[in-house]
Amino acid sequence: MSPLTLWLTIVGAGAGTFALRLSFIALLGRVEIPLFFRRVLRFVPAAVLTAFVIPLLFYENGALHVSLGNERLLAGLVSALIAWRTRSVLFTLGGGMATLWTLQALGQSLW
């Protein structure tokens, strides 16, 4: 991407996200939220966030890697468990990083 294209992309996508943020704050009272849109919105966070995370955990260097040797997958599962039980961003980050570092240290000592 050339620098100019990159800037246009950043500004354009930025303007788009601003429009999304402003949407109902600006429109309230003038427009009803369509029911179908509301239904779709309800599933967006769970769907998008999961869709984003899964490849980061299951793929290593562009290839699917599901085994006990995939430290990031294991650490990710542990942190999901922590997130589910504690609902705390801080504990999830801390627990996930600690697990990853531990697994990496173990992996290295096994070699």
Add this chain to the structure above:
Amino acid sequence: MATTISKTSKGRRLRRPLRSREGDYSGRRQDRTPRTSEATRTRSISYGGDGAILEERPNKASSLSAFASGANAAVPVLIGLIPLALVCGATATGNDLSALEALALSVFFLSGAAQLAATQLIAAGASVAVVVLTVLIISLRLTMYSASLAPHFRELSTGWKGLLAYLLTDPAYAVTITRFDDGETKEPDKRWYFLGAALAIWMSWLLGTMMGVLFGAWVPEGWSLDFVLPLTFIALALPAIKDYTTTAAALSAGVAAVFVSSLPLNLGLITAAVVGVLGGLIAEGVAERRRR
């Protein structure tokens, strides 16, 4: 019970109430029992209970203290936010974006999820359309926050609405909405409370990005700090999985993501997200049919 005059009903026709909490978004429950205007009224008098509603004139001292308590309420989330901002800055420069471009991402997107996804796509050579579309899809959840905050910002001028909308982020929403919905902040102070929290988040975000840009290259690769990215998403995703239907959405998105993530043009994320939403809608349909 609903005889007390409240802010919402005073002098104007009551509009059909919008959902005001994320959790209220369950389209189904809402179809069956639309919230009556009476429910809104009882809800809104709750914050007049201590007599606070009588004092509606904005005054400087209360604006300032609302601003300060908003900023104060944001402090705990900054602890989780700053590492993410660091990662955003470091990832951007690590992928050959200039310092200015990395900062621009933070100023224009103001969202770790969108910034990191955009950075990855740009580095992978995706087209403009795919980058913009992905960013917009990731940011769709912001419309949900917008809808939820809208009743609280209804009386504001266009300028205020624009400013607060620009500053609307996941943490700003999370910090303010519970207080607004519980009626703990009275009307003229809400804008200041929100501004205090959101501005604290905004400044930390930019400072964190800058630090990531400056020092990111010095962090040894062995620390695997980029792992903060999936961890943050996990921390955000799990609370979004609340019931049977959202579980179905997450599961179908996850399974799809394993298979489609190598789709050409980097369309994997979008495809998996759409499959996830469809999964949720289908699960909802099945649940509804079963109930009949």
